[in-house]
Ligand SMILES: NC(=O)C1=CN([C@@H]2O[C@H](COP(=O)(O)OP(=O)(O)OC[C@H]3O[C@@H](n4cnc5c(N)ncnc54)[C@H](O)[C@@H]3O)[C@@H](O)[C@H]2O)[C@@H](O)CC1
């Protein structure tokens with residue numbers, strides 16, 4: 001099942017609801033400590049005699065750490081605890097936990113550096129979801145001491161969030177913890193799935209506190225292989241090629257054949273009935289040579305001011321024979337491409353995927369983006385392209401707002417790509433590799449998205465395709481080396497990545513993501 005993701009504020013509301021029903025904050029803290037204890041022992045592979053150093057702050061995150069120390073002692077581990085703000089700063093529950101720890105015979109070490117000596121595992125209970133902004137001293141110094149210890153090979157378990165990481169936005173302070181395991185408490189926090197935060201968490205483990213209810217509405221979802229596979233098309237037996245979808249790719253201005261080849265390959269490798277690539281004459285020949293499975297044709301000269309109306313009319317006419325149009329890779333910049341993209345957005349009665357230069361063209365005619373539209377529009381900008389479409393700095397955690405404003409599905413690309421559909425659903429991609437950070441991999445993705453939408457315009461399929469593309473990047477990186485992957489190798493890996501995602505296909509339950517209106 002897809003994993004629901006929540007904001008820290010939502011998790012606080014879940015806490016408050018649990019308190020209203022009679023669950024005590026103390027009970028939640030004890031449950032949290034139980035999950036941390038298990039994570040520490042799982043990481044080490046043993047508990048008895050394990051030397052664990054716990055650095056605590058003065059909030060409830062620190063309280064969790066003090067409760068953990070007691071539990072570890074109960075299973076024979078040796079816990080060393082430092083409250084970095086000084087034990088006298090604790091109030092409320094953390095103070096109660098401190099007193100229990102001291103009553104249990106525990107002691108407190110005053111300096112983090114001293115506490116860390118000889119640790120087998122360290123636990124970051126410095127700052128949790130109550131923190132904001134750059135960690136100040138004494139947290140700052142403690143975070144540096146933890147990092148120095150980790151550099152010597154001592155693994156770090158983070159309580160709830162790695163300190164210094166924003167669990168809502170996914171941003172990371174200049175001084176922040178890097179963990180090997182993060183035990184996220186109550187429900188998964190959306191920011192921890194986003195980059196750069198995701199890179200600080202290590203393995204993400206959810207510590208169930210019994211506060212999440214079925215009716216809780218997540219802000220986003222994360223798909224696993226099986227979820228994504230079930231969302232993707234599976235050809236019905238007996239289908240003929242036209243029923244398996246027809247994709248038209250409009251790409252490759254003069255001298256920009258590579259992008260057209262890669263987008264066309266993306267569509268072909270993703271599996272579809274028919275792919276046609278429309279490109280400038282030289283590019284068309286390159287596509288025909290490189291991708292024999294595709295049909296090819298040329299559009300007129302988009303660079304020629306007098307002729308671009310004819311070229312636009314030609315593309316629109318050819319689009320009548322397609323189920324989906326993908327436009328943009330290597331389309332070029334200028335009046336011709338802008339006129340073409342505008343015409344496609346305003347007049348095409350087919351689902352339309354706009355990538356790369358088509359996104360840039362759209363930024364030239366923003367009124368086309370906000371005008372009401374009947375067809376499905378999917379935009380696949382990387383951060384630079386997205387920045388041209390929005391006012392002010394890009395925030396990927398705001399992709400759902402962009403999607404709602406534009407009535408379009410927005411695929412905000414980058415590590416941890418965020419896909420948001422205009423009906424309010426959002427997905428944060430869990431797959432991918434830095435191997436994808438190379439020219440042309442985005443073109444492969446746009447072709448793949450065209451292919452999957454050709455059968456059925458379920459926008460959850462876009463997120464599933466992003467996941468699939470990430471897995472293809474991982475597969476290409478494993479076969480070669482993350483530093484030596486070219487976009488063509490990602491296209492090569494698309495079919496095997498799907499086969500791996502499918503595993504033992506088993507029964508297909510259909511789309512597992514409920515739409516908002518079905519979720520009551
Ligand atoms: N349902 C849940 O999620 C539960 C949460 N619990 C824990 O409670 C934590 C949240 O507790 P709190 O709200 O007390 O918050 P924190 O434990 O994050 O503590 C925040 C403290 O740090 C200070 N602070 C804030 N920003 C700072 C900065 N930039 N530099 C230095 N100091 C800063 C604040 O003044 C405050 O004293 C969670 O992360 C989790 O560990 C658990 O106890 C159990 C239940």
Ligand SMILES: Nc1ncnc2c1ncn2[C@@H]1O[C@H](COP(=O)(O)OP(=O)(O)O)[C@@H](O)[C@H]1O
Pocket residue numbers: 356381382413414415416417432433434435436437438439440441442443444445469
């Ligand atoms: N560090 C990274 N980790 C994972 N995926 C990445 C990373 N950097 C880029 N990607 C992915 O690689 C692709 C690059 O797309 P794009 O920037 O449009 O490239 P191009 O225009 O060269 O085709 C996107 O799918 C993006 O999500």
Ligand SMILES: [K+]
Pocket residue numbers: 061124125126127128158159160161162163
């Ligand atoms: K923490």
